Amino acid sequence: MTFTERLREENDATYQAIFDHPYVQGLKTGHVPKNALVHYVKQDFEYLNAFMRVYGLAISKCETREEMSLFNEQIGFVLHSEIHPHNNLCEVAGVPYEELQGYPLAPGASHYISHMMTTAQQGTLGEIVAVLLPCPWTYLDIGERLMKEAAPQPGLHPFYEWINFYGTKSMEGVTGKLRSWLDRYAETASEREKEKMRVAFAKSCQLELGFWEMAYTVEEWPVRDAVLRR
Numbered sequence: 001m002t003f004t005e006r007l008r009e010e011n012d013a014t015y016q017a018i019f020d021h022p023y024v025q026g027l028k029t030g031h032v033p034k035n036a037l038v039h040y041v042k043q044d045f046e047y048l049n050a051f052m053r054v055y056g057l058a059i060s061k062c063e064t065r066e067e068m069s070l071f072n073e074q075i076g077f078v079l080h081s082e083i084h085p086h087n088n089l090c091e092v093a094g095v096p097y098e099e100l101q102g103y104p105l106a107p108g109a110s111h112y113i114s115h116m117m118t119t120a121q122q123g124t125l126g127e128i129v130a131v132l133l134p135c136p137w138t139y140l141d142i143g144e145r146l147m148k149e150a151a152p153q154p155g156l157h158p159f160y161e162w163i164n165f166y167g168t169k170s171m172e173g174v175t176g177k178l179r180s181w182l183d184r185y186a187e188t189a190s191e192r193e194k195e196k197m198r199v200a201f202a203k204s205c206q207l208e209l210g211f212w213e214m215a216y217t218v219e220e221w222p223v224r225d226a227v228l229r230r
Helices: 003-010 012-020 022-029 034-059 065-080 082-093 107-122 124-133 132-150 161-168 168-189 191-216
Strands: none
Touching: 003 012, 003 107, 003 168, 003 191, 012 022, 012 107, 012 132, 012 191, 022 034, 022 132, 022 191, 034 065, 034 082, 034 107, 034 124, 034 191, 065 168, 082 161, 082 191, 107 124, 107 191, 124 132, 124 168, 124 191, 132 168, 132 191
């Protein structure tokens, strides 16, 4: 069993909870409340900006150009490709994508980003990959399962573009590259570092689940605050 296979096995219950979440099941049936779609896009736009910054911090810790190229490629993928599923959600919600950019973070998204940034600043390159990997991997899992269970057809299923994006080879490629890199890295990592990578991965899996809950419940800060809400 490879290191990433072990990570996946250890967090299987969280993966299942993510797939069973009402937001994800709504993507399957084609019924997600408009306010949940809008809140998700607002928060994911900011989350992905942070995700790219973490990749940048990873580059600063690379020792080879091969590693730098891997993370630079992933920045390009997020920057240029992940706008497509966002646009699909915006089309269903009937809201222009440009109107949902630049919003303050909700508590769940803020917590997740803080986890990633702290790991990136204080951890090793292996810990950074471990903290990032659950994002593409859980989405690949969702996409593949929805492709099978919903069998969406273009023009018929409202979330066809979203499901097709995450359930096909584009996300599989991203996940596969990060998994392969982390498996190689783990071969020479100390037991202490591997334990830190396991914890970073597990927390990100839990926070992925929390992100779906945050979007579905349209989570905001408990007290309305002019500074937090800008």
